[in-house]
Amino acid sequence: MDTIAAISTPLGSGAVGIVRLSGDKALEIVDMLFRPYKASKLTDAASNTMCLGELSCSGISDRCLAVYFAAPNSYTGENVAELHCHGGVSLVKRVLDGCVRAGARAAERGEFTKRAFLNGKLALSDAEGVADMINADSAAAINAGYRLATGRTSTVVKEMQAKLLDSISYMEASLDYPEEMEDESKQDAIHTLRACADKLTALLATCNTGRYVKDGIKVAIIGSTNVGKSSLFNALTQSDRAIVTDIAGTTRDSIDEVIEAEGIALRLIDTAGIRDSDDKVESAGIERSRRLASGSDLVLFVTDASREITIEEEELLRQLNDGKKRIITVVNKCDLPRKNALKGIEISAKTLQGIDSVKKAAVDAVLDSNIDAGAEVITSQRHKDALERAAGSIASAIDNLNCAPSECTLLDMRAAYRALGEITGDTADEKIIDNIFQKFCLGK
Ligand SMILES: Nc1nc2c(ncn2[C@@H]2O[C@H](COP(=O)(O)OP(=O)(O)OP(=O)(O)O)[C@@H](O)[C@H]2O)c(=O)[nH]1
Ligand SMILES: [Mg+2]
Structure with missing residues (x-):
């Protein structure tokens, strides 16, 4: 991947301004611009460790801190470097400019997090949790964003997807075999479908509270x-x-x-x-x-x-x-x-x-007093839409199971699987993905 750079702190006079780089040349570029006092270059020092040193680029110098995170153990999954310089507007802009001259490209909104998603570091809903935390203006909203960002929703959804996929595979395999096996696979499917339907009902019941949170x-x-x-x-x-x-x-x-x-x-x-x-x-x-x-x-x-x-x-x-x-x-x-x-x-x-x-x-x-404080709460309209579609397909699969050919049930089960995948991102199309990351701020 090409190397992106952005100012990750708000532009304004502040104690610290952070310029972040991610991509193949991130480490090479930071080594060109930054000299640590206690090593010949940053990448000779340990990964994930702050180093004090001198930054020189675009005709300016700063005594500042720098750190790198070697791939794949970084936010984006790529090589990442950060320059923590003094937080002057002109200063950080020049540092960003120096990174661009050294071979980086200015990042788009949310591009770091988008890369984290594309590299499998985050589910799409986890990334939405990150944005929610940044935009939150109450403790409840921050905590809901945090739960989303740390995979509470994506884990529940992935579990449902895994169970559906097992039942789908079993049912598909049984189509070529005698009737007893088809009956067994239907038994298995009804069990899975009912469990998913219950889970979806419980999740959808939290949407109202989630919106207020x-x-x-x-x-x-x-x-x-x-x-x-x-x-x-x-x-x-x-x-x-x-x-x-x-x-x-x-x-x-x-x-x-x-x-x-x-x-x-x-x-x-x-x-x-x-x-x-x-x-x-x-x-x-x-x-x-x-x-x-x-x-x-x-x-x-x-x-x-x-x-x-x-x-x-x-x-x-x-x-x-x-x-x-x-x-x-x-x-x-x-x-x-x-x-x-x-x-x-x-x-x-x-x-x-x-x-x-x-x-x-x-x-x-x-607020719905029936929902306990630590429970999983659906806060996103996008997730609600996808869960409703999944619930609809599952209800239809249950209805069809004993009165229509297995193929009909399979169609509904696959539709439910795809709807759930839109939440985690594995079946979301590019437009949805781009739309989500465009709502992020620059440098995130
Ligand atoms: N004693 C007493 N007076 C109050 C209280 N609350 C408001 N007032 C007085 O009631 C008057 C009207 O208060 P406002 O807050 O302007 O009332 P409002 O409903 O916003 O009025 P409008 O904007 O004209 O619709 C003022 O003289 C206030 O000082 C209260 O709790 N006790
Ligand atoms: Mg008034």
């Missing part, structure tokens, strides 16, 4: 004007991002912010208070509030404890219920005398009473 929960704060939505938003985000006044109709445009609760990202949206308004700008904001409510995973319906519930609020609640929204009612201003009979979580955005209960309730309302 990975992408977070979209929470719209909705209610009449002046009930304290923006005050609640500020209390939850521990900021003063939203403007709070005692004038009804303060918030015109929505604002959003991500917080973490119980390890899950909550994507909070403060919205304009909903009421009848002749004001053009306010009406546009109210229209936006309704859209955001309907596009959210959860609505925090805020009401004011210090006054009775209004007809408009009752109407708004009815509309939200009709839209099948998950709703948590939040009764705010509980520091004032209570006049509002609506039941809900009692809080005061002013004294911060009950704010933690709102966070916990938001997570509990959306």
